[in-house]
Amino acid sequence: MTDSTRMRALALGAALLAPGLAQAANWLLLQGSEPEQGTRALRPWGFAQLAYQRGEDTPIPVGGWTGQGMAANRLGPDKRAAERWQLHRLRLGVRGRVPGGAPLDYLVAVEAGDNIATRAGDELQLIDASLSYRIDPALRLRLGQFKPPGSEEALRPAPRQPYFAVSTAVDQLLNETFLDHDGSDPLDANAPRGPRSLYHDIGAQLFGVLPGGGPWAHSYALMLGNGNGVARLDNDNHKDLYLYWSSEHVEGGRGAARQGTKLFGWWQQGRRTLDGADPGGHLRTRAGAGVIHQAARWRLSGEYLVGRGMILAGSDGGAVPGSWNNAATRIAGRNLLPEGEAAGWYLEGGWRLAPRTWLDLRYDRYDRGTESAADHRRFTTWTLGLRYRIDRHWQVMANYQWRAAEAPGLDARADANRLLAALDDRLALQLQFVD
Template sequence: MITACAALALALPFDGYAANWLMLDASEPEDAPAFRGSMAISIEYQASNDTPLLAGAWKGQPDQFNRFAPRFVDGEVLQIPIAVAGAHGRLLDGALTYRVAGVAGDNAIVRDLNGYYGDVVHPLDASVTWNRIPHARLRVGLLRQPLGDEALAPEQRHVNLSHVTQQIVQERYFASDGSVNGDPNFDLGPVSAFRDIGAQVFDVFNMGPWEHTYALMLGNGTGVEPSLNHTGIEKYLYWSSERIFGGMGPKRDGLKLYAWSQSGERSLKVGPSQVNKEFERRRAGLGATLRTGPWSLAGEWIEARGMIYHGPDGGAIPGSISNDGVLMAGYNVLPESKANGGYVDLGYRVQEALEVRLRYDILHRGTDSANTEIQFQGVTIGGSYAFTRSDRIVIDYQFRRYEAPRLDAGSPTNVLLDGVDDRVGIRYYHQFSF
């Protein structure tokens, strides 16, 4: 639901599915200057019917699913989700490259450590790469995690991410599992923004028409906020193999197969006595992307274990008091549960500037128990139009169906989930380099 969390890397134009996003983000071409600045801003409109909760202790109050991040104050929003400024370049005859960027706007990256929006601007990228070690470039700093294509791509293909990427891959940080009444258990600072602070070894190998890319990374596991508590080293593995058909950069045609994994530990207070314990957090994915002529196709399947985000009590806005005045809604985490899901995203370029898209995505969350399992399904119909190289608009309509598949249709959970609305989204991008 936090649509701005896949923030633009440095305003790269989004033109393809089969691009090598890891290398485009982490390296510079041989003719790159020592300094190149970029800025990007987006304006977003989203709306639902704002149907209130249909069941439970907060019945009749706002349903968080039908409102919009980051503040959840209305079922209709007009906001600036992303404003990014940064620079990147090539130094010492290419021995060293760098990337720096900061982000502002109505998004969950600028959230402060007290739970909400005290920061005006937050660092998004701050890394340097040493390119002189054969077959092993070394990148250190705050950088994008080597994950799946939806997380790696510098712009979103749709207004909203797929459910599995948004809820399971995009990390949110909490102090508690949410089991204590009276504590809304707000987020601890920013979301990860698909980034971490650490060191990454990576490179690309060309073998005829095939391009192979690997990345090994060790990180803090704290996303963009180094002051968050962490319990160990986060480990990342990435591999992709792409059969290149032709073209260059974001616009090239090809078939790419990739796999990735992320694993580490998190500290969380659990149970009525809120005992502090450590839990595994594991994520892994397999995916493929294709672009050939006017057609493009992307798909990914993701498995998750541990630290599963489980939404707010009763679907209410965290901090809301129940109708009987006894309960306070708060966020919940399932520290030892599992989840899995994926998406298939088809695009057709009608003309150079116009592309239409159809995406189906599904998420099975909390699968180890009938009482926690929720199935999220979305069908998104939309498209994008590029007015110029610097100006682009994305329009989507998303059909949503949520249910607890192992509970009766008349259960309070399924009655509540019946009230989840479809939603419409429009996002306009403007970006430029200098």
């Protein structure tokens, strides 16, 4: 490999992980394949994120768990406190091209830390493990465990997220929690069976960029997956189907630093089974569409999402799951709406104040249980962020979230609205290292 091709490969790898750069990127290609020229057989990579989060820990104001900790005001994954320092993520991986001359690329990564992947912070979780074969630029095949095509926020790598947390709609609709029951048993906490999906699945994907678009780049993806998250075999005979399309007007740059305007849409569908329920399962459908414009000094993006089936519906009384009520007659369990509906959207933008400093602002809204006035809950969040890139390895981030929630179909004095009014704002600070 010549010095020039080696530098080209290193530059593309750095652009994928480096914080603070442009976001109108083709994540399917950047995460699913290596550059056609200058690719090494072995390229180690990784990142670490140290975080501090703080809320007021307002207790439950009403109902059978009055005075206890409110789950939405506590920090995950264990919901024990509302303020903490944590090693949020530590991810190490290798990627490259399999030796031998064939256009066969691989990606492997594991994660440690205190998060929803490792749950208690004492586990090492396999996050990515895939092989990609380039048939031609318009057709590639990827096999293994990886992010399926979907929302822009879900596809974007963690080190390149402009905010500490994704929007509520993306988190609730796409970062799937796998439950065995709907939560109706009063003596069952309905604990998840393993970690959340982390926007990952195991399966096979066809993807590529269509030729002849001129300044437009048209990308597509078609995937068939287990629909069962990370590091877990399929637990039923149902498969998930994923479809994706994007059209981007490229205005400059390349790789993760590409500038332009991207329009995208996606659709996902599969079935989920619950213990003791209909063996045919419940249909789970997710879809969305959005646009992102990235210029040298500013960006603007938005996305609308809808979901039907397997909608998460909080916990009993708003309590931390597994907590007994004050009368010791019921355990707070995680609730699920197997046939429920939900929708959400976000609008966000960023301004480059200085060569290494970004100011970010996002508004997001999520409506769940929209099929019923009794179940309908609305969550709105304003997020203000500031990022400073110290050098190509280090970045600091500060976010403040103004969070609000209501049950719009119920009286303002109803217990549900009194509970939701206790939702706290939240501060998040993060120090990030990438290499």
